[in-house]
Each structure stands twice: as structure tokens, then as C-alpha cells.
Amino acid sequence: MKLLDGKLCAAEVRAELKARVASLAARGKRVGLAVVRIGDDPASEIYIRNKVRACEEVGIAPLFRLLPAGTPQRMAEDVVKALAADPEVCGILVQLPLPAGLDEARILQCIPAEKDVDGFSAENFGRLAAGRPATVACTPQGVMELLRRNCIPVAGKHAVVIGRSNIVGRPMALLLLNADATVTVCHSKTRGLAALCREADLLVSAVGTPNFVTADMVKEGAVVVDVGINRVGGKLCGDVDFAQVAPHTSWITPVPGGVGPMTVAMLLKNCVDAAERQL
Numbered sequence: 001m002k003l004l005d006g007k008l009c010a011a012e013v014r015a016e017l018k019a020r021v022a023s024l025a026a027r028g029k030r031v032g033l034a035v036v037r038i039g040d041d042p043a044s045e046i047y048i049r050n051k052v053r054a055c056e057e058v059g060i061a062p063l064f065r066l067l068p069a070g071t072p073q074r075m076a077e078d079v080v081k082a083l084a085a086d087p088e089v090c091g092i093l094v095q096l097p098l099p100a101g102l103d104e105a106r107i108l109q110c111i112p113a114e115k116d117v118d119g120f121s122a123e124n125f126g127r128l129a130a131g132r133p134a135t136v137a138c139t140p141q142g143v144m145e146l147l148r149r150n151c152i153p154v155a156g157k158h159a160v161v162i163g164r165s166n167i168v169g170r171p172m173a174l175l176l177l178n179a180d181a182t183v184t185v186c187h188s189k190t191r192g193l194a195a196l197c198r199e200a201d202l203l204v205s206a207v208g209t210p211n212f213v214t215a216d217m218v219k220e221g222a223v224v225v226d227v228g229i230n231r232v233g234g235k236l237c238g239d240v241d242f243a244q245v246a247p248h249t250s251w252i253t254p255v256p257g258g259v260g261p262m263t264v265a266m267l268l269k270n271c272v273d274a275a276e277r278q279l
């Protein structure tokens, strides 16, 4: 068993991005990422802090728009539209979840595809689904990058993805399909989940339940990617029962230190890509 070390890989990605940001700066282009936060969800605060620290490390300038929980829909949309029109802003990130009462889809629609560094817009999603170049959601893109940098082939392999959310499971399945894997997508209504998972050369879990993936669900020698982030007794863990599953795998991601750092690295990459395209 080998560890798929997301911390190490993300540090490599950040070093490459730092050079690209410097080269853009030499050509007079500043890479600015606008971060929109509405309300005071405490988990969002931690996520934003991590993202901002990573931005600063590679030389990306964060620009904050902090709005109170009671912000009306119209005002939230206007803030995003103003950022969309601002040439200093290369990418726009609206931190989710939004407070109840706000229409998330309508707010995200105000981000133009070229500044959509989260890859959540209908245009980017459609391009991904059609197998065309797209800005792709950071977490599944981070998984692909982790596999690529560790020379783990995907083409021809049977990949099983557990979870079908728009931010992880669905784009993950599309990326794997675009990379020539044979893909099975499982979800809460799937029957015979364990047997399907046992068929997987590559198993990706994005459910959000601790110890969801157990040793009897994993084929000997499979690659296991754990996207889940769960908190148990104040400690972070993934979806996979790591102690029991790891000995049966060829590669496995730890939690923390696996997919999480790659997600942040891909956000920065999407932002630098956007800045280069704008130049």
C-alpha cells in the first residue's frame, strides 16, 4: 500500500503556480480572486481562511466581499455582477452554503464562465459533460491531478464513484469518463452497493459518512480515493475505514492530507488559468 499524499502534491502545484503568477506580474497582470461570503457559517470561515492563506503563498491577491446573513437576493446578485465587470478580478468564489432564503443557482449564474473558478456554472458543467475544455470543479479536478502526478493510469480501468453531487460525484464521474475509464456512479438509492464497489479498480467515495467504506467493499489491490470530510469527536476523518481498508489497496488517500489540499490547489490553478486567458 502506498499513500496518495495530497499535501506533497499540492505543494508541488503551488510552487508551479507561484512561477506562473510571477510571470503574469512581469507582464503587468495581477491575479485577483474575489471571495464573496454571505452570513457567518463557522465552517465557511475555516475554509475561506485556508484558501486565502494558499492564495497569498502563491501571490494571488484576495479581495473580500463580506455580506451580512440578511442580505437580499438582489443585492447579493448585484455584488457578484459588479465583480464580474471588474477587470482587476480574475476569478470569483462565492462561498457555499448560502444562508437560507437566498437562491444559490441565481447568484452563481451571475458569475461569467471565464471567472467561474469553482467550475459550477452551467456553461462549464455543460462543456465538461460534452468532453470539451472546461473549468472543472476543484475537488474532482484535484483527484485527477493526484492520480496523474502519481502516474496512476485511469484509461480502461473500472472506476466506481459513490456520490452524485454537483460539486463532487457527478463531475468526478465525467472526468473519469473523459479519461477513458469505465464508470459506475453509485448513490443513496443504489442497490447492491458493496458488490459494485468490489468490482472497482479505482474507488472514489464522496458520501460524508465516517467508516462508510469497509474492507469487504474493496477489491485486493484497488486504488481508493477518500473525498469525505467528517468530524468525529473533534477529529477529521474520511468515509473510508482507513485502518481496515488500507492493507488491501495499492494506493489510498489519507484524511486529512489527501484530497483536501488538492482542492485548494486546484482553486488557485483555476484562478491562474483564468488570469492567463484574460491576458
Ligand code: NAD
Pocket (backbone or CB within 6 Å): 139, 162, 163, 164, 165, 166, 167, 168, 169, 186, 187, 188, 189, 190, 193, 206, 207, 208, 209, 227, 228, 229, 230, 259, 260, 261, 263
Ligand atoms: P452531498 O451530501 O451533496 O452528496 C453525498 C452523496 O452521497 C449523495 O449523492 C448521495 O446520493 C450519496 N449517498 C448518501 N448516502 C449514501 C448511501 N447510503 N449509499 C450510497 N450513496 C450515498 O455531499 P458532497 O458535497 O458531494 O460531499 C461529500 C463528502 O465530501 C462530504 O463529506 C464533504 O464534506 C466532502 N467534501 C470534501 C471536499 C474536499 O476537498 N476533500 C470537497 C467537497 C466535499
